[in-house]
Amino acid sequence: MDITLKIRRFDPENDTEPHWEAYGVTVLPTDRVLDALHKVKWEVDGSLTFRRSCAHGVCGSDAMRINGRNRLACKTLIKDVNPDKPITVEAIKGLPLQKDLVVDMEPFFDAYRDVMPFLITRGNEPTRERLQSSKDRERFDDTTKCILCAACTTSCPVYWVDGQYFGPAAIVNAHRFIFDSRDEGAQQRLEILNEREGVWRCRTTFNCTEACPRGIEITKAIQEVKRALLTRAV
Amino acid sequence: MGEHERHVYDVVVIGAGGAGLRAAIEARQRGMRTAVICKSLFGKAHTVMAEGGIAAAMANVNSHDDWQVHFRDTMRGGKFLNSWRMAQLHAQEAPQRVWELEAWGALFDRTPDGRISQRNFGGHEYPRLAHVGDRTGLELIRTLQQRIVALQQEDFRQHGDYEARLRVFAECTITELLKDGPRVAGAFGYWRESGRFVVFEAPAVILATGGIGKSYKVTSNSWEYTGDGHALALLAGGSLVNMEFVQFHPTGMVWPPSVKGILVTESVRGDGGVLRNSEGKRFMFDYVPDVFRAKYAETEEEADRWYADPDSNRRPPELLPRDEVARAINSEVKEGRGSPHGGVLLDVSSRLPADVIRRKLPSMYHQFKELADVDITAEPMEVGPTCHYVMGGVEVDPDTEGAVGVPGLFAAGEVAGGMHGSNRLGGNSLSDLLVFGRRAGLAAAAWVESLAGDSPAVAADDVTAAERTALAPFRDGTADNPYAVHQELQQTMNDLVGIIRRAGEMEEALDRLERLRKRAAEVAVEGHRQFNPGWHLALDLRNMLLVSECVARAALQREESRGGHTREDFPKASAQWRRWNLVCRLDATGQVSVDRKPLASMPPELLGLFERKELASYLAEDELAGLPEQPTGGGPR
Numbered sequence: 118m119d120i121t122l123k124i125r126r127f128d129p130e131n132d133t134e135p136h137w138e139a140y141g142v143t144v145l146p147t148d149r150v151l152d153a154l155h156k157v158k159w160e161v162d163g164s165l166t167f168r169r170s171c172a173h174g175v176c177g178s179d180a181m182r183i184n185g186r187n188r189l190a191c192k193t194l195i196k197d198v199n200p201d202k203p204i205t206v207e208a209i210k211g212l213p214l215q216k217d218l219v220v221d222m223e224p225f226f227d228a229y230r231d232v233m234p235f236l237i238t239r240g241n242e243p244t245r246e247r248l249q250s251s252k253d254r255e256r257f258d259d260t261t262k263c264i265l266c267a268a269c270t271t272s273c274p275v276y277w278v279d280g281q282y283f284g285p286a287a288i289v290n291a292h293r294f295i296f297d298s299r300d301e302g303a304q305q306r307l308e309i310l311n312e313r314e315g316v317w318r319c320r321t322t323f324n325c326t327e328a329c330p331r332g333i334e335i336t337k338a339i340q341e342v343k344r345a346l347l348t349r350a351v
Numbered sequence: 352m353g354e355h356e357r358h359v360y361d362v363v364v365i366g367a368g369g370a371g372l373r374a375a376i377e378a379r380q381r382g383m384r385t386a387v388i389c390k391s392l393f394g395k396a397h398t399v400m401a402e403g404g405i406a407a408a409m410a411n412v413n414s415h416d417d418w419q420v421h422f423r424d425t426m427r428g429g430k431f432l433n434s435w436r437m438a439q440l441h442a443q444e445a446p447q448r449v450w451e452l453e454a455w456g457a458l459f460d461r462t463p464d465g466r467i468s469q470r471n472f473g474g475h476e477y478p479r480l481a482h483v484g485d486r487t488g489l490e491l492i493r494t495l496q497q498r499i500v501a502l503q504q505e506d507f508r509q510h511g512d513y514e515a516r517l518r519v520f521a522e523c524t525i526t527e528l529l530k531d532g533p534r535v536a537g538a539f540g541y542w543r544e545s546g547r548f549v550v551f552e553a554p555a556v557i558l559a560t561g562g563i564g565k566s567y568k569v570t571s572n573s574w575e576y577t578g579d580g581h582a583l584a585l586l587a588g589g590s591l592v593n594m595e596f597v598q599f600h601p602t603g604m605v606w607p608p609s610v611k612g613i614l615v616t617e618s619v620r621g622d623g624g625v626l627r628n629s630e631g632k633r634f635m636f637d638y639v640p641d642v643f644r645a646k647y648a649e650t651e652e653e654a655d656r657w658y659a660d661p662d663s664n665r666r667p668p669e670l671l672p673r674d675e676v677a678r679a680i681n682s683e684v685k686e687g688r689g690s691p692h693g694g695v696l697l698d699v700s701s702r703l704p705a706d707v708i709r710r711k712l713p714s715m716y717h718q719f720k721e722l723a724d725v726d727i728t729a730e731p732m733e734v735g736p737t738c739h740y741v742m743g744g745v746e747v748d749p750d751t752e753g754a755v756g757v758p759g760l761f762a763a764g765e766v767a768g769g770m771h772g773s774n775r776l777g778g779n780s781l782s783d784l785l786v787f788g789r790r791a792g793l794a795a796a797a798w799v800e801s802l803a804g805d806s807p808a809v810a811a812d813d814v815t816a817a818e819r820t821a822l823a824p825f826r827d828g829t830a831d832n833p834y835a836v837h838q839e840l841q842q843t844m845n846d847l848v849g850i851i852r853r854a855g856e857m858e859e860a861l862d863r864l865e866r867l868r869k870r871a872a873e874v875a876v877e878g879h880r881q882f883n884p885g886w887h888l889a890l891d892l893r894n895m896l897l898v899s900e901c902v903a904r905a906a907l908q909r910e911e912s913r914g915g916h917t918r919e920d921f922p923k924a925s926a927q928w929r930r931w932n933l934v935c936r937l938d939a940t941g942q943v944s945v946d947r948k949p950l951a952s953m954p955p956e957l958l959g960l961f962e963r964k965e966l967a968s969y970l971a972e973d974e975l976a977g978l979p980e981q982p983t984g985g986g987p988r
Contacts, residue, residue: 130879147607149722159834163885164878168392171573173613173718175489176395192721215544216882222392235501236456245409246453248465254458261458261483261490265394299456332717 119143120200122153124165125207126217135214139203146196150183150206154190154218167218174330177266181218182207187268187328209271211280225267228283232291232309237302253298260293260338262331269325269335281314285325285335288316292338295351303351307342316342355814356549358520360386362795363538363553365525365580368396369488369784370764370791371559372495373448377792378557379502379517383799386551387499388520388540390575394496397561397573398784401488402616402714404470404480405452405785406778407445411462412469413477413661418442420476423960425779427642428474428672429742429772430914431929431969432593435953436749437770441779441786448785449481457494458483471621474672474776476646477661485616485714491781523549525579526890527817528556528587528760531807535587535759539817543887546880548821550814554806555795558584558745558754558762559788563597565891566899567738567849568841571603571614577891578898580766584745585897585943589754591935592768592948594743594898595905596915598775599850601676603737605694610722612737615697615715617777619732620669622711623658624699626680627731628688634695635668638679642968643671674774674914677736681850684735694735700728736850740775742915743902744768746934751794752787759798759807763791773914824876824889833874833889840867840895848903853919857907864903868896897943901935904945908933926971955979 119141127135142156151169158165167190170176174192181190183206184198190206198204212220263286270276270284291310295303310316316339325335345351362378364371367389378385389396408421421442426433453459453467459481460468469478483490503513510516525540529550537552560580564572581591602615620626628634639647647668648654654667669676680695690696699708705728709716712727719725719732745762746755752767754760764784771779824833847860871892876885911925912918931947938944958966958978967975 128881130881145607145609147724148609152609158884159838163832163834163876164883166882166884169574170391170395171397171400173400173610173722175486175714176391176399176573178392178395194722219544219882226393230500230504233501233504235497236454242454243450245450246459246467249459249461250465251461251463254461258458261493262486264399264489294456297456297458 118146118200120153120195121203122157123203123205124157124217125205126165127214128164129216144195146194146200148195149191150193150195150198150204151179151190153195153204154206166216175264177264180209180266180268180271180330182209187272189266189268189330192330209267211271211273211277212267222267224280225270225284225286228270228287229265229290231283232287233302233306234290234294236294236297236300237305238299239301247299249298256298257293257296259333260289262333263289263293264331266330268328268330272324272328274322274324275318275320279314279318282318283310283314285339288339288342289333289335292342295342295345303345307346310342311346316346319343356547358386358549358551360384360551360553361799362386362555362557362792363388363551364557364559365538365583366396366559366561366764366766367393367519367521368398368559368561368764369491369495369781370788371396371557372492372499373785373788374557374559374763374792374795375517376495376498376502377789378796381793381796383796385517386520386553387518388523388525388538388551390522390524390543393519393521394492396492397575398492398781399489400571400573400614401491401781402485402614403472403618403621404482404487404778405445405449405491405781406472406475406479406776407449407481407782408442408479409446409449409467409469409481410477411466416477416479419960421445421479422957424475425776426772428774428776428779430774430924431772432913432932432950433772434749434769435951435957437787439957440749440790441770441783444786445782448782448789452491452494452785455494455498458490460484470618471670472777473617473620473670473676475778480621480778482618485618485712488781524887524890525583526821528583529809529813529817530587531810533588533758534807535757536807536809539814541821541880544882546883546886548818550809552809554802555759555761555799557791557795558760558766559764559791560766562741562765563895563898563902564738564741566840566844566895566902568845569603569612570738571600571612572738578894579891580762581744581901582894582897584754584757584760584762585901585935585937587757587760589757589760590746591743591901592746592932593773594741594768594901594935595909595933596742596773597738597902598673598740598742598915599677599736600739601673601680601736602697602734604723605690605733605735606692607723613718613722614737614739615732615734616712617673619697619699619712619715622699623702624669624697625667625702626669626676627696627698628683629690630688634683634688635671635676635679638675638682639668639671640675642965643675647671672774672776677850678917680734680736690733692733694733696731697734698731700730705729740780741765742768742771742773742775743905750790752791753794753798761791761795763787773916821890824874824886826875828873828875831870831874833871833876833885833892836867836871836874836892837888837895840864840892840899843867844899844902848899848906851917851919852906854907857903860903861900861907864896864900871896900943904943905933905935908945926969929969930971930974
């Protein structure tokens with residue numbers, strides 16, 4: 118089938134503002150948006166720039182706004198995004214645009230690093246594994262699925278207007294440790310998230326949960342962190 | 352050359368997958384100022400795609416397991432062509448590396464008593480793979496990434512600078528290694544974003560760049576897998592070993608076309624999935640080779656009993672090593688018993704309840720649901736072989752991972768050769784990354800300390816030459832576009848040096864590679880250096896073509912079939928060929944040469960782990976004659 122991709126292009130060497138360009142390509146309905154972008158790059162315009170790596174939704178490199186919604190290009194089939202009309206593709210919002218579909222991810226990773234995303238324990242390292250019951254392990258299973266693609270954070274209207282806000286992904290990664298039975302740093306992390314730019318900024322719009330390509334219940338995780346802050350119990 | 356951005360480190364690690372990050376952590380913990388350089392964003396490495404697990408004989412699920420059994424399985428899987436020393440170190444140290452990962456916070460599925468759970472996998476005698484559902488690689492990378500963030504925050508507290516001793520240079524590509532005489536002196540590369548050049552000065556460089564799969568059309572590998580480290584080592588005077596052995600994973604997706612090659616984890620079979628042909632027959636029972644016959648079930652009934660009672664039944668033939676299963680699928684399709692889109696059927700829907708499938712194989716469930724509109728809890732998957740892993744790689748010292756012939760250069764993970772022989776067992780890759788990543792970091796630190804300040808220096812002329820090479824594709828003219836050359840390379844390797852090989856086809860491949868090399872040297876790219884994907888690919892082509900030539904030349908020379916190298920014209924394994932490794936180097940004129948090198952012989956205490964009857968199926972008669980009648984040493988329990 119023939120489709121039209123409308124891609125928001127930006128070349129920092131020549132453009133002052135991004136602009137939309139349309140490309141016609143022939144694809145199968147079961148092809149993915151990533152395949153269509155590759156076709157443009159390989160056959161029409163070799164300078165089209167976007168990130169991609171594993172190409173099946175595990176590495177989280179190719180989050181972009183497709184028809185106005187944050188998705189991974191490698192997991193979005195053409196037939197599912199109304200190909201009768203032009204399909205719009207643009208970079209995710211809220212992070213500095215570098216070129217075409219590539220944004221500067223540093224502010225996103227800064228927020229990730231701020232929540233101390235590593236196991237905090239006291240005492241000596243064990244010689245074998247620590248024990249953890251399946252029930253304790255289930256407690257934070259959902260938030261370990263995060264692939265740091267930024268689809269959630271850059272779909273959040275609070276994040277768009279306030280770059281200081283940690284954003285959903287950082288809170289998800291804090292949740293992953295706060296509710297890990299092996300971790301002893303929960304109070305420290307809760308203190309960080311209790312600050313002005315922390316969880317209380319969340320307005321519960323569920324954009325993040327809808328955007329997550331891994332199906333993580335992000336809004337629920339944020340609520341659990343809020344509740345832990347109120348009760349000081351995890 | 353003064354104008355280039357410059358960085359001085361003790362240890363530079365190229366690649367930020369499992370091996371690279373583990374090596375960097377070790378070097379930093381040994382007090383080295385360490386840089387990690389990666390082509391992608393930090394944390395997006397190919398390792399994240401590993402699904403099944405980390406093989407380590409912790410004996411949490413079956414108490415009979417120990418390192419000797421793991422060693423034996425690994426040697427069998429590699430058809431006795433492995434570096435026995437690497438296989439030994441790997442089996443001995445893997446449990447320690449998994450426990451260490453757990454101590455750093457990794458999530459694992461647990462046994463009922465709370466220990467790390469282990470699952471069955473092809474070629475492993477006992478349940479051995481530590482895992483998190485089917486996203487083990489992702490968790491491994493995330494844990495190492497978290498460890499690095501933790502170390503950086505520790506450095507901030509001590510030095511006021513997060514990057515005082517460990518810095519990640521993301522989206523940066525290395526195009527040349529720099530040397531001072533025989534020794535490594537650093538590396539030259541460019542920032543992908545700006546196209547600006549950058550020079551790293553370091554007395555120790557660790558290659559951890561992964562594999563070569565992007566030279567093949569149907570592959571489970573991601574775009575980074577262009578054989579960079581393999582080529583950098585060759586160009587720096589190092590050698591590659593076992594390059595003829597390429598692993599085709601038996602189960603990649605075959606439909607729809609856009610996802611052809613994407614991996615379907617072996618865990619599907621480990622957890623009970625079976626392979627059937629178009630006639631509904633479990634065909635793997637017809638493909639059990641003699642060397643494995645004693646260990647595998649002969650009837651479906653026995654195979655099915657094994658899942659619940661592995662001690663008194665033999666395992667299902669679907670769990671043979673990958674090379675055997677891939678060849679079997681290939682034969683079934685060729686003989687007209689394939690599935691509608693040219694694969695076979697992998698069925699778990701009739702084997703496990705839907706909720707168990709969704710819990711144990713969530714990524715597979717979603718992958719098929721979203722990409723192929725197939726509900727794997729209700730219908731079978733269509734699968735076929737896909738280029739997955741290269742056993743060949745940089746020839747290294749087994750204990751230190753030091754590259755043979757290039758002091759100061761190290762290699763770990765998929766880019767290193769030897770550990771897996773002619774075929775890698777599933778699960779042995781993640782453990783390989785951790786065991787040898789750590790060892791490479793350790794040895795690089797020791798090397799830097801041994802220099803005691805006598806550091807090699809980067810020569811200005813070498814930097815100028817590297818810059819000239821990197822800029823060459825910005826030439827005028829109407830020459831080829833790099834994407835066209837790449838596609839033709841992938842088609843050539845897929846068709847002519849693929850899963851089944853013939854002398855005539857490989858000679859044809861070498862002719863085509865020669866022509867492609869000429870075309871690649873003339874490729875012209877448009878635009879500026881800033882984030883220019885066409886330019887990046889033009890530079891990657893050199894690496895892919897060099898490595899592809901090594902694969903084709905070694906494959907043409909090895910006149911036998913073994914593991915990931917199947918010759919239609921020489922269908923049997925030869926005990927004489929088992930004694931030889933094929934080693935690729937560049938000669939003085941820049942041409943690939945292939946030489947035979949004898950394999951190191953295994954010490955008696957390790958030979959003693961095998962029955963003489965089994966050894967007879969691998970070793971030549973004069974080798975057997977030299978063995979004591981009853982080998983001594985610690986036999987299996």
